[in-house]
Amino acid sequence: MKILLVGSGGREHALALGLKSDKSCTQLHVAPGNPGIAEIAQTHSLVITDNQAICALAQQLSVDLVVIGPEIPLVNGAADVLRAAGFAVFGPSQAAAQLEGSKDFAKGVMRDAGVPTARSFTCNNAAEIEKALDTFGAPYVVKDDGLAAGKGVVVTVDREQALRHALSCQRVVIEEYLKGPEISLFGISDGRNILPMQPAQDFKRAFDHDEGPNTGGMGAYSPLPWAPEDIVDRTYEEVLAPVVAEMAARGTPFIGLLYAGLALTDTGIKVIEFNARFGDPETQVLIPRLVSPLASLLYKAATNNLDDEVLQWKDESAVTVVLAADGYPGDVKTGSKISGLEKVDGAYIYHAGTTKSEGSLLSSGGRVLTATGMGNDLAAARTNAYRAISQIELAGSFYRSDIALTASITEKVN
Numbered sequence: 001m002k003i004l005l006v007g008s009g010g011r012e013h014a015l016a017l018g019l020k021s022d023k024s025c026t027q028l029h030v031a032p033g034n035p036g037i038a039e040i041a042q043t044h045s046l047v048i049t050d051n052q053a054i055c056a057l058a059q060q061l062s063v064d065l066v067v068i069g070p071e072i073p074l075v076n077g078a079a080d081v082l083r084a085a086g087f088a089v090f091g092p093s094q095a096a097a098q099l100e101g102s103k104d105f106a107k108g109v110m111r112d113a114g115v116p117t118a119r120s121f122t123c124n125n126a127a128e129i130e131k132a133l134d135t136f137g138a139p140y141v142v143k144d145d146g147l148a149a150g151k152g153v154v155v156t157v158d159r160e161q162a163l164r165h166a167l168s169c170q171r172v173v174i175e176e177y178l179k180g181p182e183i184s185l186f187g188i189s190d191g192r193n194i195l196p197m198q199p200a201q202d203f204k205r206a207f208d209h210d211e212g213p214n215t216g217g218m219g220a221y222s223p224l225p226w227a228p229e230d231i232v233d234r235t236y237e238e239v240l241a242p243v244v245a246e247m248a249a250r251g252t253p254f255i256g257l258l259y260a261g262l263a264l265t266d267t268g269i270k271v272i273e274f275n276a277r278f279g280d281p282e283t284q285v286l287i288p289r290l291v292s293p294l295a296s297l298l299y300k301a302a303t304n305n306l307d308d309e310v311l312q313w314k315d316e317s318a319v320t321v322v323l324a325a326d327g328y329p330g331d332v333k334t335g336s337k338i339s340g341l342e343k344v345d346g347a348y349i350y351h352a353g354t355t356k357s358e359g360s361l362l363s364s365g366g367r368v369l370t371a372t373g374m375g376n377d378l379a380a381a382r383t384n385a386y387r388a389i390s391q392i393e394l395a396g397s398f399y400r401s402d403i404a405l406t407a408s409i410t411e412k413v414n
Helices: 010-020 051-061 069-077 078-084 102-112 126-136 159-168 230-247 282-291 292-302 379-390 405-413
Strands: 001-007 026-030 063-068 086-089 119-122 140-143 154-157 172-175 180-190 194-196 205-207 211-214 220-221 256-267 268-275 318-322 348-351 354-357 360-363 367-375
Touching: 001 051, 001 180, 001 348, 010 026, 010 292, 010 348, 010 367, 026 063, 026 119, 051 063, 051 078, 051 292, 063 078, 063 292, 069 078, 078 086, 086 256, 086 292, 102 119, 102 230, 102 268, 119 126, 126 140, 126 159, 126 172, 154 159, 154 211, 159 172, 180 230, 180 292, 194 230, 211 220, 220 282, 220 379, 230 256, 256 292, 282 348, 318 360, 318 379, 318 405, 348 360, 367 379
Parallel strands: 001 026, 001 063, 063 086
Antiparallel strands: 119 172, 140 154, 140 172, 180 194, 180 256, 205 211, 220 318, 256 268, 318 367, 348 367, 354 360
16 A cells, blocks of 8 residues: 655654554555655655645646645645545545634534533634733633644633733633643544544653743653543543534534543533544654554554454553754754764654754754653653653754653552
């Protein structure tokens, strides 16, 4: 099976390794890819906002499956163009991708499907914003209705900060704060069936102790020793299956990866957000733990054939730590030399914001690299991840030191 994977980040690097390890994958092409991906697959230049260019590349390569990694081409309708050209595609249609493309749309789907979520107001002007902020009070949860590259959500006790962010959005969703630990739980869907994956937890704040601004994610781990034993079954029954059924009933079946961001509140599971693709950095801990052949699995999802599938997982734990550039998540310095990768052993290194110039590996984004350690428990996985990340040299870079720390202690106590 010849596969085209669209994307260039750490998520795509993890997916590329998973696809490549499946014996059914005979050729793997990634566009545009990155220097790390180029070591395991053939990469191609591509502007991912150009649907016709994506389709033309798939036709040129005569691929059997297209996997779309990032949210932008999905929300732009790339999957529709590819399906119209006869390709099997793992990724939702433009209509179904609105689960991520519009927070207001997702709230409507959850309402109609009976899925528990936070109370909210969708606001279009200052008066509506002021009223919503007053209704819910602090902590304020303010979400840009559209895509915002992981920077559209502000959670703060500072009303002025909440108001500034809300006024900067064309349309904004303001909702009640959900108190409780957060988890990410993905489901792989063929439009009718959805297979829940193992839960993971990511760390959004830039600095230790969950301090600093929200980011696209500074690390993740899986499994979750503290989570309820029935969390996967409950999420399937209360969230994933109802949403997939509702999308099918609307005539816009969801084919691809449904990411549910959840809060475990005192009154049960509640959805914080949906994404329409694999999450980053959770993918970097989930794919190494997955035993089921990834290429075959995504092809079955893309061709409406998941009826008899059951996911298999390793007993091992995984911890991912993100190496971020100086200034992230604000204005970052790029073009700095990265060294030390040759010293890393016993961990996966995923490239996210890197480029090559004159033989040197340079930083090209805010989240530069991630290191994923595996182990018999979270403590061992943490050791391997942090040993790896500490050997990488990039001027001004930083990483959190507390990824999975509390969970590893909880696991040891239990």
